[in-house]
Structures are given as C-alpha cells and as structure tokens.
Amino acid sequence: MKLSENAIKVLEKRYLEKNEDGNLIEDVEGMFKRVAKAIASADENYTDKAGIEKIEMEFYEMMANLEFLPNSPTLMNAGRPLGQLSACFVLPVEDTMEGIFESIKNAALIHKSGGGTGFSFSRLRPKGSAVNSTGGVASGPISFMKVFNAATEAVKQGGTRRGANMGILRVDHPDIMEFITCKKDNSEITNFNLSVGITEDFMKAVEYNLEYELIDPKTKKPVGKLNAKKVFDLIVEMAWKNGEPGIIFLDRLNRDNVTPKLGEIESTNPCGEQPLLPYEACNLGSINLYNMLNEEKDSLDFDKLAETVKKAVHFLDNVIEANKYPLAEIDKMTRGTRKIGLGVMGWADMLCALNISYNSQQAIELADKVMGFIQDNAQKASQELAEQKGAFPYYEESVFAKKGIKLRNATTTTIAPTGTLSLIAGVSSGIEPIFAISYIRNVMDNNELVEVNPVFKNAAVKGNFYSDELMKQIAKSGTVKHMEEIPKEVRDVFVTAHDVRPEWHVKMQAAFQRHTDNAVSKTVNLSHDATTDDVREVFTLAYRAQCKGVTIYRDGSRDLQVLNIGKVQ
Ligand code: CDP
Incomplete structure (x- = not known):
C-alpha cells in the first residue's frame, strides 16, 4: 500500500483503533479490513457466507x-x-426553547461521533419580538447561534475531529443584516460556516434594483x-473581507x-x-480519479471507472x-430516503497527467463527460440494487414514482471536499485545482521538508528538468507560472488554484453540478488584490451557471489561513 508519511500520521492519530492505553491495535490494512467486513455484513440477508467474503x-x-474511500x-x-x-446531518431548529436546546443536544451527540451538522x-422569531410565556422579548437567531457555537467548542475537545456546522438564514428573515455581518469579527462563531439562503424572488429584485419584503417566520x-441590491452588496463586501457568508440558492435545492x-x-x-431534509443524514464516498487512469497514466480507463462506481454505490x-444512527428520528428519515453521495477526488491530478489545463474548455468538456458517466452508472447501480433489495421506503412519496423509475437511493451523487480523504489518498482534493506544486513542510526537530506534487515530479523527471533546488524554488510561491526554466507546455498544464481565474473555477463547479444530484463543494479562490466587483461577478456567474451555491476565498483575507503557500505546518 502506497501511503505517504503524512497520510499515515493522520490515520494513526485519529483513525486507527487504539487500546485503553492509547496504543495502536490496528494498522492501515487492518483499518480497511475492519471497514470492509462491517460494511459487507449488511448483505447477510441477501447472500451466503462465501458471497459475503467475496463482497468484503x-x-x-x-x-x-x-480507488475509492x-x-x-x-x-x-x-x-x-x-x-x-455518516458525515452529514441536518437538524431542525424549532421556534421554542425546548426545540432550540433539543437541537443543541442532538448536534453535540452527532459531533461526538464525527459527523457535521x-x-x-x-x-426562529426575530430579535425583539414578543415571548408570550415570559412577557419578555426574543433574542433572535444570531444570539442562539452563539449558543450552538459554544456547545460545539466544548464537545470538540472530546471528539475525534472538530465539530463543524452550517448556519443558514433566509434572505427574507428580518434579522438578515445582523446575520450577514455577524462574522465580521473573525473570532466569533468560529465553528460555523454561514450561508445566506437566497430566493429567486430576491435575485430578481437585485436585478431590477427593487425592494423586497422581510417576513416574520x-x-x-x-x-x-x-x-435587494444593498443586501446583496453587503453579502459581497463581507465575503470579500473574510470569505463569509457564502450563498445558497434555496429554490434550486427544493427544485431538486x-x-x-x-x-x-x-x-x-x-x-x-x-x-x-430535517433529521436526514447522508454518507459520502469519493472515487480517486487519478487511480482510474490506465497503467501508463495517459488515458482514463472508463471500464474500470464503471466497475468502481458500481461497487462504490x-x-x-x-x-x-x-x-448506527444517533437518534430515532434520524434513523427513520435516513433509512427512508437512503440518500448516498458518491463523488470524486484527484480531478486536477488526473487532468495534469492527461496534459489538460484545468482552466480550459477541454477540461470543462471532460468534466461533463466524466461526471455524466459517473452519474449514469451510479443511477444504474442504484436501480439494480432496487431490483434486488427493493426501492427506498419513501419511494412512493418521491418524484420517481410518477416516472416509474425504481431506485434504491433517493440521491446518488455529491461532490465532497475530501479534506482528509484526499490527504490519505495523496491526491488533489475534490474537484479543486492543485493548491501548490511544491511546498515546505516543517517536520519534527525543525527540519524542513519539500513536498512535491507527485504528478509534477513525474513530469519533471520525464522532461529532464527535475532538481531538488528547483523544487525548493517553486515552494516559495507554490506556482510555476512564471518559471522560464520549465517548458511552457508543462507550465500551462500545472496550474494552481491561484493561477486559475475565478470564472474557470465557477465553470468547473457548474460542469460537475450538471451531473450531480446533490451539490458540489468548491471554493472559488481569488487573489489578495481582487475587488468587491470581482466577488459580485463570481456570485452572479454562479447564479447564472445554475450552481446551487458558491463560496469564495480571497487569499490572505483571514488572519489564520489553514494552508499557506510558502509554508505548511
Ligand atoms: O475527507 P473527509 O471524509 O474527512 O471529509 P470532507 O469531504 O472534507 O467533508 C465532508 C463532510 O464531512 C463535510 O461537509 C461535513 O459535513 C463533514 N465534516 C465534519 O463534520 N467535520 C470536519 N472537521 C470535516 C468534515
């Protein structure tokens, strides 16, 4: 098994089983065996012992x-x-004290188990509205979000990974202005990503520079x-400042x-x-597209991809x-719709191996072809499972019943960020461009190690321009864009997130969205000197290109940036 030192470190720290003294009692192979066995055992009612072993x-x-994780x-x-x-949960927040704190409790249970909410x-009724039982006034959604945030902070210490939350407020909620600016100070509400829930009516009002109504829920x-335009501009300005809030297009989520x-x-x-839906959970998985290339790594093996999609579904x-679901309500909903989210990682590495620039029409066309292929095959696999094991229990309540398409899963595809999975697999994350061609990592006792993108290393060795010195040089900026000592064809192919203009980021997101049941995780990277107009342009492009939401990040706009080019801890 070819795992990087970094991958093994992460697995040992957080994934591999340990005894009470904190000593490892399984290795990476053992982890995959444990997982394979547990997941194959779900077929016990459908096959015999030999059948289970084969699936395992x-x-x-x-x-x-x-190939898949x-x-x-x-x-x-x-x-x-x-x-x-499962990685993903959505919980309802009812407008009662019981409802709010029930939700906080449920979120804590989910975070403890490694899921995000x-x-x-x-x-929630807006700030300042009446509270009947006490005669007092309501504190509003933002103050309650702070309570959710504090609970997450406390659980974080005990769990396997940091608890993560999404907080959404509809753009027509009376407290929307407070919501948009509530992370102006970046030390607040740190365990949440925030998105404004945008409606089509709102977007029309922005277009025609009209007022829109705020509704008391x-x-x-x-x-x-x-x-509407003023509100939109404020979202843009805040996103420009530090990347938040993002936007999601609520009507599109509900159209689908x-x-x-x-x-x-x-x-x-x-x-x-x-x-x-409220109380629904979903488990995700991603195919490593780089490992779907043929042995020579110069063309995509569609037969292997089809086979892998089928097994992954x-x-x-x-x-x-x-x-094992943390709540009875979640158990019922999740088994009822049986949503799964199959996606990809290593997309940019695959493009580089195929000598295709991320920011090219050819890459967009390939995205349509590859994700279209995955989507078709995933649906086919889900249909075959339905024939064998039955359609998802809420099938009769679904839009598929009218069409007569029996599926085992209400949705099959989602593009996840693959933050840790891509690190384990040693490939570029999700559908993002390569972040840095090489970078310097501090290792123990203050030694510095130059990490080089393996696909680039191959190309450099093949092209006879590899040297340790050159890799160190590249690590200073992460990009090879201006390095004349590297052949132009290579520089054109090995583009990094910051070399790719924002509109290509959006085009790529939109291409994958066209063939994805759920949504696409993508950050549109902007350079530090990008303007608010650039941010507005990205939001507008994403809206026109039928994306379901969009998140931007302007380089250096947050004090604490997880991955800094030049130096990675
Ligand atoms: O690569 P990995 O499976 O660890 O996760 P990801 O693809 O980066 O993130 C997928 C989803 O996992 C996120 O959208 C969250 O729902 C959840 N997640 C979380 O709850 N806490 C984290 N620290 C990271 C991810």
Whole structure:
C-alpha cells in the first residue's frame, strides 16, 4: 500500500483503533479490513457466507488500492462500538426553547461521533419580538447561534475531529443584516460556516434594483422592506473581507428535492455539498480519479471507472444498513430516503497527467463527460440494487414514482471536499485545482521538508528538468507560472488554484453540478488584490451557471489561513 508519511500520521492519530492505553491495535490494512467486513455484513440477508467474503474482498481492495474511500466517520467508526458512519446531518431548529436546546443536544451527540451538522435558523422569531410565556422579548437567531457555537467548542475537545456546522438564514428573515455581518469579527462563531439562503424572488429584485419584503417566520406577515441590491452588496463586501457568508440558492435545492412530500429543504451539511431534509443524514464516498487512469497514466480507463462506481454505490448503500444512527428520528428519515453521495477526488491530478489545463474548455468538456458517466452508472447501480433489495421506503412519496423509475437511493451523487480523504489518498482534493506544486513542510526537530506534487515530479523527471533546488524554488510561491526554466507546455498544464481565474473555477463547479444530484463543494479562490466587483461577478456567474451555491476565498483575507503557500505546518 502506497501511503505517504503524512497520510499515515493522520490515520494513526485519529483513525486507527487504539487500546485503553492509547496504543495502536490496528494498522492501515487492518483499518480497511475492519471497514470492509462491517460494511459487507449488511448483505447477510441477501447472500451466503462465501458471497459475503467475496463482497468484503471487493470492498477491501477498492479501499486499499485507493480507488475509492468512504467519508471519515465510516473509516473511523465502522466495526467499532460507536458505529456512526455518516458525515452529514441536518437538524431542525424549532421556534421554542425546548426545540432550540433539543437541537443543541442532538448536534453535540452527532459531533461526538464525527459527523457535521447543518441548521436553518430561519424559523426562529426575530430579535425583539414578543415571548408570550415570559412577557419578555426574543433574542433572535444570531444570539442562539452563539449558543450552538459554544456547545460545539466544548464537545470538540472530546471528539475525534472538530465539530463543524452550517448556519443558514433566509434572505427574507428580518434579522438578515445582523446575520450577514455577524462574522465580521473573525473570532466569533468560529465553528460555523454561514450561508445566506437566497430566493429567486430576491435575485430578481437585485436585478431590477427593487425592494423586497422581510417576513416574520412566526406570523408569516411582512414586517419590513430592504433594498435587494444593498443586501446583496453587503453579502459581497463581507465575503470579500473574510470569505463569509457564502450563498445558497434555496429554490434550486427544493427544485431538486426528490421527496417534496416529506418536507422542504432548508439547509445543507457544513461544507454545503449535501442538501438534506430535517433529521436526514447522508454518507459520502469519493472515487480517486487519478487511480482510474490506465497503467501508463495517459488515458482514463472508463471500464474500470464503471466497475468502481458500481461497487462504490453498493458499498455506500450498505453503509446505510450498517450505520448506527444517533437518534430515532434520524434513523427513520435516513433509512427512508437512503440518500448516498458518491463523488470524486484527484480531478486536477488526473487532468495534469492527461496534459489538460484545468482552466480550459477541454477540461470543462471532460468534466461533463466524466461526471455524466459517473452519474449514469451510479443511477444504474442504484436501480439494480432496487431490483434486488427493493426501492427506498419513501419511494412512493418521491418524484420517481410518477416516472416509474425504481431506485434504491433517493440521491446518488455529491461532490465532497475530501479534506482528509484526499490527504490519505495523496491526491488533489475534490474537484479543486492543485493548491501548490511544491511546498515546505516543517517536520519534527525543525527540519524542513519539500513536498512535491507527485504528478509534477513525474513530469519533471520525464522532461529532464527535475532538481531538488528547483523544487525548493517553486515552494516559495507554490506556482510555476512564471518559471522560464520549465517548458511552457508543462507550465500551462500545472496550474494552481491561484493561477486559475475565478470564472474557470465557477465553470468547473457548474460542469460537475450538471451531473450531480446533490451539490458540489468548491471554493472559488481569488487573489489578495481582487475587488468587491470581482466577488459580485463570481456570485452572479454562479447564479447564472445554475450552481446551487458558491463560496469564495480571497487569499490572505483571514488572519489564520489553514494552508499557506510558502509554508505548511
Ligand atoms: O475527507 P473527509 O471524509 O474527512 O471529509 P470532507 O469531504 O472534507 O467533508 C465532508 C463532510 O464531512 C463535510 O461537509 C461535513 O459535513 C463533514 N465534516 C465534519 O463534520 N467535520 C470536519 N472537521 C470535516 C468534515
């Protein structure tokens, strides 16, 4: 198994099983075996012992060859007592004291198990409105969000990974201005990503520079008006300042809600890629596209990809069975719709190996082709599973019933960020461009290590221009854009996130969205000197290109940047 030192370190620290003294009792191979066994066992009612063993072997090989990896909670918890396997949850926040604190409790239980939670705070009555029982006034959604945030902070210390939340407020909620600016000071509400829930009506009002109505969620009555363009400009300005809030297009999430009879979609998971109904959970998994190339690494092996999609859908469907859900309501909803989210990672590395620039029409066309292929095959696999095991229980309530398409899963595809998965697999994350061609990592006893993108290293060795000195030189800026000593064809292909102009980021996101049931996790990177007009342009492009939401990040705009070019801890 070819895992980097970094990957092994992360796995040992957080994923591999330890005894009470904190000593490791499994290795990486052991982890994949544990996971394969637990997930294959969900087929016990459908096949015999030999059949289970065969499935187990298939699952194991797919993971050990780094062709497919399930989301982190599955790797951490499958076959272990906790058994919570999903990364994504959405919880309702009702407009009562009981409802609010019930939700905080449930979120804590989910965070403890490695899952992330999304909430819409839109049902909460606005700040200053009456509270009948006490005669007092309500504190409003933003002050309650701070309580959710503090609870997350406290649980963080005990869990396997930092608790993450998504907080959404509808743009027509009376407290929207406070929401948009509430992370102006970056030390506030740090365990939340925030997105404004945008409506089509609002976007029309922006276009025609009109006012729009603010609605009190309790009384459903208009209580004020704002100029849409001014609100939009404020979102843009705040996002320019420090990347938040993002925006999500609520009407689009609901246009693609395949079970509208079960309720409205109000929120997504923390990174925005998975819209869910209240109390719904979803488990994700990603195919490593770099490992879907042929042996020569010069063309995509579509047969292998089709095979892997089929096995991955089977795997993720089994995760729904093997999963131990933290709440009875979640158990019911999640088993009822059986949503899964199959996505990809290593997209940029794959493009580089194929000598295709990320920021090119050719790459966009390939994105349509590859994701279209994955989507078709995932649906086909879900249909085959439905024939064998039955359609998802809420099928009759779904839009598929009318069409007569029996599926095992209400959704099959999602593009996750693959923050840790891509690190384990040693490839570029999700559908993002390469972040840096090489960078310097501080290792123990203050030694510095130059990490080089493996695909670039191959190209450099093949092209006869590899040297340690050159790699060190590249690490200073991360990019090879201006390095004349590197052949131009190579520089054109090995573009980094900052070399790619924002519109290409959006085009790529839109291409993947066209073939994805759920949503696409993507950050549109902007250079430090980008203007608010640039941010507005990105938001508008994303809206026109039918994206379901958009997040931007202007380089250096936050004091604490996780991945700094030049130096990575
Ligand atoms: O790579 P990995 O499976 O660890 O996760 P990811 O693809 O980066 O993130 C997928 C989802 O996992 C996020 O959208 C969150 O719902 C959840 N997550 C979380 O709850 N806490 C984190 N620290 C990271 C991710």
